[in-house]
Amino acid sequence: MLELIFLSIIIFLLLILSWVWPPNSPWAPWWRTNRKTARAICKLAEISKNDIVYDLGCGDGTFIITAAKEFKAEAIGVEIDPSRFLISxxxxxxxxxxxxxxxxxxxxxxxxxxxxxxxxxYLVPKTLEKLLPKFKKELKKGTRIISYKYKINLRLEKEDKKNNLRLYVI
Ligand SMILES: C[S@@+](CC[C@H](N)C(=O)[O-])C[C@H]1O[C@@H](n2cnc3c(N)ncnc32)[C@H](O)[C@@H]1O
Structure with a gap:
Protein backbone atom coordinates (compact mmCIF):
# COMPACT_ATOMS: atom_id res chain seq x y z
CA MET A 1 0.00 0.00 0.00
CA LEU A 2 2.79 2.39 1.00
CA GLU A 3 4.61 1.62 -2.27
CA LEU A 4 1.47 2.47 -4.25
CA ILE A 5 1.10 5.83 -2.52
CA PHE A 6 4.81 6.54 -3.09
CA LEU A 7 4.48 5.63 -6.80
CA SER A 8 1.38 7.83 -7.18
CA ILE A 9 3.24 10.78 -5.63
CA ILE A 10 6.18 10.27 -8.02
CA ILE A 11 3.84 10.11 -11.06
CA PHE A 12 1.99 13.21 -9.86
CA LEU A 13 5.27 15.13 -9.42
CA LEU A 14 6.50 14.07 -12.88
CA LEU A 15 3.22 15.29 -14.35
CA ILE A 16 3.56 18.67 -12.64
CA LEU A 17 7.19 18.89 -13.81
CA SER A 18 6.16 18.10 -17.38
CA TRP A 19 4.02 21.25 -17.49
CA VAL A 20 6.94 23.56 -16.74
CA TRP A 21 9.60 21.79 -18.77
CA PRO A 22 10.65 23.79 -21.90
CA PRO A 23 8.89 22.42 -25.00
CA ASN A 24 12.10 22.22 -27.05
CA SER A 25 13.65 19.70 -24.69
CA PRO A 26 13.53 15.99 -25.58
CA TRP A 27 12.02 15.56 -22.11
CA ALA A 28 9.45 18.18 -22.90
CA PRO A 29 5.83 17.81 -21.91
CA TRP A 30 3.24 16.71 -24.38
CA TRP A 31 2.62 20.25 -25.58
CA ARG A 32 0.88 19.64 -28.83
CA THR A 33 -1.13 21.13 -31.65
CA ASN A 34 -4.67 19.83 -31.76
CA ARG A 35 -6.51 18.94 -34.97
CA LYS A 36 -8.46 22.21 -35.05
CA THR A 37 -5.24 24.27 -34.88
CA ALA A 38 -3.59 21.93 -37.42
CA ARG A 39 -6.44 22.73 -39.84
CA ALA A 40 -6.07 26.47 -39.11
CA ILE A 41 -2.33 26.21 -39.94
CA CYS A 42 -3.11 24.49 -43.25
CA LYS A 43 -5.66 27.18 -44.11
CA LEU A 44 -3.38 30.09 -43.16
CA ALA A 45 -0.51 28.64 -45.24
CA GLU A 46 -2.94 27.64 -48.04
CA ILE A 47 -1.48 24.14 -48.06
CA SER A 48 -2.34 22.03 -51.11
CA LYS A 49 -1.24 18.88 -52.93
CA ASN A 50 1.66 20.83 -54.44
CA ASP A 51 3.30 21.40 -51.06
CA ILE A 52 6.13 19.67 -49.23
CA VAL A 53 5.42 20.42 -45.61
CA TYR A 54 7.87 19.98 -42.73
CA ASP A 55 6.92 19.91 -39.04
CA LEU A 56 10.12 20.49 -37.06
CA GLY A 57 9.61 18.56 -33.83
CA CYS A 58 6.44 16.84 -35.03
CA GLY A 59 5.42 15.39 -31.66
CA ASP A 60 2.56 12.89 -32.00
CA GLY A 61 2.18 13.67 -35.73
CA THR A 62 -1.23 15.40 -35.60
CA PHE A 63 -0.16 18.22 -37.93
CA ILE A 64 1.60 16.11 -40.57
CA ILE A 65 -1.32 13.65 -40.63
CA THR A 66 -3.85 16.49 -41.04
CA ALA A 67 -1.80 18.19 -43.79
CA ALA A 68 -1.54 14.93 -45.77
CA LYS A 69 -4.99 13.50 -45.11
CA GLU A 70 -7.17 16.59 -45.42
CA PHE A 71 -5.03 18.95 -47.52
CA LYS A 72 -3.25 16.31 -49.67
CA ALA A 73 0.26 17.67 -49.09
CA GLU A 74 3.41 15.60 -48.87
CA ALA A 75 4.41 15.86 -45.21
CA ILE A 76 7.68 15.24 -43.37
CA GLY A 77 7.98 15.18 -39.60
CA VAL A 78 11.30 15.40 -37.76
CA GLU A 79 11.24 14.28 -34.14
CA ILE A 80 14.06 13.67 -31.69
CA ASP A 81 12.09 12.00 -28.92
CA PRO A 82 11.77 8.22 -29.48
CA SER A 83 8.39 7.81 -27.80
CA ARG A 84 6.75 10.59 -29.81
CA PHE A 85 8.48 9.33 -32.96
CA LEU A 86 6.99 5.88 -32.37
CA ILE A 87 3.50 7.24 -31.73
CA SER A 88 3.67 9.32 -34.95
CA TYR A 122 5.86 25.03 -32.36
CA LEU A 123 9.07 25.70 -30.43
CA VAL A 124 10.28 28.13 -27.79
CA PRO A 125 11.85 31.48 -28.84
CA LYS A 126 15.39 30.37 -27.93
CA THR A 127 15.19 27.48 -30.40
CA LEU A 128 13.52 29.65 -33.04
CA GLU A 129 16.41 32.08 -32.75
CA LYS A 130 18.89 29.23 -33.35
CA LEU A 131 16.88 27.98 -36.34
CA LEU A 132 16.67 31.35 -38.08
CA PRO A 133 20.16 31.26 -39.75
CA LYS A 134 19.36 27.73 -40.99
CA PHE A 135 16.07 28.96 -42.46
CA LYS A 136 17.82 31.86 -44.19
CA LYS A 137 20.52 29.56 -45.56
CA GLU A 138 18.47 26.55 -46.67
CA LEU A 139 14.89 27.57 -47.43
CA LYS A 140 13.96 28.49 -50.99
CA LYS A 141 12.59 31.95 -51.72
CA GLY A 142 8.82 31.91 -51.19
CA THR A 143 8.82 29.14 -48.55
CA ARG A 144 6.10 29.77 -45.96
CA ILE A 145 6.91 29.40 -42.28
CA ILE A 146 4.10 29.07 -39.76
CA SER A 147 4.92 29.53 -36.10
CA TYR A 148 2.43 28.52 -33.44
CA LYS A 149 2.42 30.75 -30.33
CA TYR A 150 5.91 32.26 -30.64
CA LYS A 151 7.23 35.05 -32.88
CA ILE A 152 10.20 34.77 -35.26
CA ASN A 153 12.47 37.63 -36.16
CA LEU A 154 11.23 37.89 -39.77
CA ARG A 155 8.74 40.21 -41.45
CA LEU A 156 5.23 39.08 -40.54
CA GLU A 157 3.13 38.29 -43.61
CA LYS A 158 -0.20 37.23 -42.08
CA GLU A 159 -1.58 36.44 -38.64
CA ASP A 160 -4.41 34.31 -37.26
CA LYS A 161 -4.84 35.90 -33.84
CA LYS A 162 -7.68 33.59 -32.80
CA ASN A 163 -5.45 30.53 -33.18
CA ASN A 164 -2.20 32.26 -32.22
CA LEU A 165 -0.55 31.57 -35.59
CA ARG A 166 1.91 33.69 -37.55
CA LEU A 167 2.88 33.30 -41.19
CA TYR A 168 6.25 34.42 -42.54
CA VAL A 169 7.58 34.10 -46.09
CA ILE A 170 11.26 33.69 -46.95
C1 LIG B 1 6.04 21.83 -28.32
S1 LIG B 1 6.30 20.25 -29.03
C2 LIG B 1 5.40 20.47 -30.57
C3 LIG B 1 4.99 19.14 -31.18
C4 LIG B 1 4.25 19.26 -32.51
N1 LIG B 1 4.96 20.07 -33.48
C5 LIG B 1 2.88 19.81 -32.29
O1 LIG B 1 2.70 21.01 -32.59
O2 LIG B 1 2.00 19.08 -31.80
C6 LIG B 1 8.03 20.37 -29.56
C7 LIG B 1 8.54 19.06 -30.12
O3 LIG B 1 9.85 19.29 -30.64
C8 LIG B 1 10.64 18.15 -30.35
N2 LIG B 1 12.05 18.59 -30.43
C9 LIG B 1 12.70 19.45 -29.61
N3 LIG B 1 13.96 19.66 -30.03
C10 LIG B 1 14.11 18.93 -31.17
C11 LIG B 1 15.18 18.76 -32.11
N4 LIG B 1 16.35 19.39 -31.95
N5 LIG B 1 14.98 17.97 -33.18
C12 LIG B 1 13.79 17.33 -33.37
N6 LIG B 1 12.73 17.45 -32.52
C13 LIG B 1 12.88 18.25 -31.44
C14 LIG B 1 10.18 17.72 -28.96
O4 LIG B 1 10.51 16.38 -28.70
C15 LIG B 1 8.66 17.95 -29.09
O5 LIG B 1 8.00 16.81 -29.59
Whole structure:
Protein backbone atom coordinates (compact mmCIF):
# COMPACT_ATOMS: atom_id res chain seq x y z
CA MET A 1 0.00 0.00 0.00
CA LEU A 2 2.79 2.39 1.00
CA GLU A 3 4.61 1.62 -2.27
CA LEU A 4 1.47 2.47 -4.25
CA ILE A 5 1.10 5.83 -2.52
CA PHE A 6 4.81 6.54 -3.09
CA LEU A 7 4.48 5.63 -6.80
CA SER A 8 1.38 7.83 -7.18
CA ILE A 9 3.24 10.78 -5.63
CA ILE A 10 6.18 10.27 -8.02
CA ILE A 11 3.84 10.11 -11.06
CA PHE A 12 1.99 13.21 -9.86
CA LEU A 13 5.27 15.13 -9.42
CA LEU A 14 6.50 14.07 -12.88
CA LEU A 15 3.22 15.29 -14.35
CA ILE A 16 3.56 18.67 -12.64
CA LEU A 17 7.19 18.89 -13.81
CA SER A 18 6.16 18.10 -17.38
CA TRP A 19 4.02 21.25 -17.49
CA VAL A 20 6.94 23.56 -16.74
CA TRP A 21 9.60 21.79 -18.77
CA PRO A 22 10.65 23.79 -21.90
CA PRO A 23 8.89 22.42 -25.00
CA ASN A 24 12.10 22.22 -27.05
CA SER A 25 13.65 19.70 -24.69
CA PRO A 26 13.53 15.99 -25.58
CA TRP A 27 12.02 15.56 -22.11
CA ALA A 28 9.45 18.18 -22.90
CA PRO A 29 5.83 17.81 -21.91
CA TRP A 30 3.24 16.71 -24.38
CA TRP A 31 2.62 20.25 -25.58
CA ARG A 32 0.88 19.64 -28.83
CA THR A 33 -1.13 21.13 -31.65
CA ASN A 34 -4.67 19.83 -31.76
CA ARG A 35 -6.51 18.94 -34.97
CA LYS A 36 -8.46 22.21 -35.05
CA THR A 37 -5.24 24.27 -34.88
CA ALA A 38 -3.59 21.93 -37.42
CA ARG A 39 -6.44 22.73 -39.84
CA ALA A 40 -6.07 26.47 -39.11
CA ILE A 41 -2.33 26.21 -39.94
CA CYS A 42 -3.11 24.49 -43.25
CA LYS A 43 -5.66 27.18 -44.11
CA LEU A 44 -3.38 30.09 -43.16
CA ALA A 45 -0.51 28.64 -45.24
CA GLU A 46 -2.94 27.64 -48.04
CA ILE A 47 -1.48 24.14 -48.06
CA SER A 48 -2.34 22.03 -51.11
CA LYS A 49 -1.24 18.88 -52.93
CA ASN A 50 1.66 20.83 -54.44
CA ASP A 51 3.30 21.40 -51.06
CA ILE A 52 6.13 19.67 -49.23
CA VAL A 53 5.42 20.42 -45.61
CA TYR A 54 7.87 19.98 -42.73
CA ASP A 55 6.92 19.91 -39.04
CA LEU A 56 10.12 20.49 -37.06
CA GLY A 57 9.61 18.56 -33.83
CA CYS A 58 6.44 16.84 -35.03
CA GLY A 59 5.42 15.39 -31.66
CA ASP A 60 2.56 12.89 -32.00
CA GLY A 61 2.18 13.67 -35.73
CA THR A 62 -1.23 15.40 -35.60
CA PHE A 63 -0.16 18.22 -37.93
CA ILE A 64 1.60 16.11 -40.57
CA ILE A 65 -1.32 13.65 -40.63
CA THR A 66 -3.85 16.49 -41.04
CA ALA A 67 -1.80 18.19 -43.79
CA ALA A 68 -1.54 14.93 -45.77
CA LYS A 69 -4.99 13.50 -45.11
CA GLU A 70 -7.17 16.59 -45.42
CA PHE A 71 -5.03 18.95 -47.52
CA LYS A 72 -3.25 16.31 -49.67
CA ALA A 73 0.26 17.67 -49.09
CA GLU A 74 3.41 15.60 -48.87
CA ALA A 75 4.41 15.86 -45.21
CA ILE A 76 7.68 15.24 -43.37
CA GLY A 77 7.98 15.18 -39.60
CA VAL A 78 11.30 15.40 -37.76
CA GLU A 79 11.24 14.28 -34.14
CA ILE A 80 14.06 13.67 -31.69
CA ASP A 81 12.09 12.00 -28.92
CA PRO A 82 11.77 8.22 -29.48
CA SER A 83 8.39 7.81 -27.80
CA ARG A 84 6.75 10.59 -29.81
CA PHE A 85 8.48 9.33 -32.96
CA LEU A 86 6.99 5.88 -32.37
CA ILE A 87 3.50 7.24 -31.73
CA SER A 88 3.67 9.32 -34.95
CA UNK A 89 4.89 6.31 -36.90
CA UNK A 90 2.03 4.12 -35.62
CA UNK A 91 -0.56 6.83 -36.33
CA UNK A 92 0.80 7.29 -39.89
CA UNK A 93 0.49 3.53 -40.50
CA UNK A 94 -3.01 3.35 -38.97
CA UNK A 95 -4.09 6.22 -41.23
CA UNK A 96 -2.62 4.45 -44.27
CA UNK A 97 -0.47 7.48 -45.05
CA UNK A 98 2.98 5.90 -45.32
CA UNK A 99 3.30 6.93 -48.98
CA UNK A 100 2.50 10.61 -48.25
CA UNK A 101 3.96 11.14 -44.78
CA UNK A 102 7.56 10.48 -43.76
CA UNK A 103 8.93 10.75 -40.28
CA UNK A 104 12.60 10.98 -39.31
CA UNK A 105 13.99 10.39 -35.84
CA UNK A 106 16.75 12.97 -35.64
CA UNK A 107 17.45 16.55 -34.65
CA UNK A 108 15.93 19.06 -37.03
CA UNK A 109 19.23 20.95 -36.90
CA UNK A 110 20.66 18.07 -38.98
CA UNK A 111 17.85 17.97 -41.53
CA UNK A 112 18.25 19.58 -44.96
CA UNK A 113 15.20 21.83 -45.43
CA UNK A 114 15.89 22.90 -49.01
CA UNK A 115 12.97 20.88 -50.45
CA UNK A 116 10.35 22.39 -48.12
CA UNK A 117 7.63 24.70 -49.41
CA UNK A 118 6.08 25.07 -45.93
CA UNK A 119 7.76 24.76 -42.51
CA UNK A 120 5.68 24.49 -39.34
CA UNK A 121 7.13 25.11 -35.89
CA TYR A 122 5.86 25.03 -32.36
CA LEU A 123 9.07 25.70 -30.43
CA VAL A 124 10.28 28.13 -27.79
CA PRO A 125 11.85 31.48 -28.84
CA LYS A 126 15.39 30.37 -27.93
CA THR A 127 15.19 27.48 -30.40
CA LEU A 128 13.52 29.65 -33.04
CA GLU A 129 16.41 32.08 -32.75
CA LYS A 130 18.89 29.23 -33.35
CA LEU A 131 16.88 27.98 -36.34
CA LEU A 132 16.67 31.35 -38.08
CA PRO A 133 20.16 31.26 -39.75
CA LYS A 134 19.36 27.73 -40.99
CA PHE A 135 16.07 28.96 -42.46
CA LYS A 136 17.82 31.86 -44.19
CA LYS A 137 20.52 29.56 -45.56
CA GLU A 138 18.47 26.55 -46.67
CA LEU A 139 14.89 27.57 -47.43
CA LYS A 140 13.96 28.49 -50.99
CA LYS A 141 12.59 31.95 -51.72
CA GLY A 142 8.82 31.91 -51.19
CA THR A 143 8.82 29.14 -48.55
CA ARG A 144 6.10 29.77 -45.96
CA ILE A 145 6.91 29.40 -42.28
CA ILE A 146 4.10 29.07 -39.76
CA SER A 147 4.92 29.53 -36.10
CA TYR A 148 2.43 28.52 -33.44
CA LYS A 149 2.42 30.75 -30.33
CA TYR A 150 5.91 32.26 -30.64
CA LYS A 151 7.23 35.05 -32.88
CA ILE A 152 10.20 34.77 -35.26
CA ASN A 153 12.47 37.63 -36.16
CA LEU A 154 11.23 37.89 -39.77
CA ARG A 155 8.74 40.21 -41.45
CA LEU A 156 5.23 39.08 -40.54
CA GLU A 157 3.13 38.29 -43.61
CA LYS A 158 -0.20 37.23 -42.08
CA GLU A 159 -1.58 36.44 -38.64
CA ASP A 160 -4.41 34.31 -37.26
CA LYS A 161 -4.84 35.90 -33.84
CA LYS A 162 -7.68 33.59 -32.80
CA ASN A 163 -5.45 30.53 -33.18
CA ASN A 164 -2.20 32.26 -32.22
CA LEU A 165 -0.55 31.57 -35.59
CA ARG A 166 1.91 33.69 -37.55
CA LEU A 167 2.88 33.30 -41.19
CA TYR A 168 6.25 34.42 -42.54
CA VAL A 169 7.58 34.10 -46.09
CA ILE A 170 11.26 33.69 -46.95
C1 LIG B 1 6.04 21.83 -28.32
S1 LIG B 1 6.30 20.25 -29.03
C2 LIG B 1 5.40 20.47 -30.57
C3 LIG B 1 4.99 19.14 -31.18
C4 LIG B 1 4.25 19.26 -32.51
N1 LIG B 1 4.96 20.07 -33.48
C5 LIG B 1 2.88 19.81 -32.29
O1 LIG B 1 2.70 21.01 -32.59
O2 LIG B 1 2.00 19.08 -31.80
C6 LIG B 1 8.03 20.37 -29.56
C7 LIG B 1 8.54 19.06 -30.12
O3 LIG B 1 9.85 19.29 -30.64
C8 LIG B 1 10.64 18.15 -30.35
N2 LIG B 1 12.05 18.59 -30.43
C9 LIG B 1 12.70 19.45 -29.61
N3 LIG B 1 13.96 19.66 -30.03
C10 LIG B 1 14.11 18.93 -31.17
C11 LIG B 1 15.18 18.76 -32.11
N4 LIG B 1 16.35 19.39 -31.95
N5 LIG B 1 14.98 17.97 -33.18
C12 LIG B 1 13.79 17.33 -33.37
N6 LIG B 1 12.73 17.45 -32.52
C13 LIG B 1 12.88 18.25 -31.44
C14 LIG B 1 10.18 17.72 -28.96
O4 LIG B 1 10.51 16.38 -28.70
C15 LIG B 1 8.66 17.95 -29.09
O5 LIG B 1 8.00 16.81 -29.59
Missing amino acids: KIRICLNNLSSKVKIKRKSFFNEDLSQATVVVI
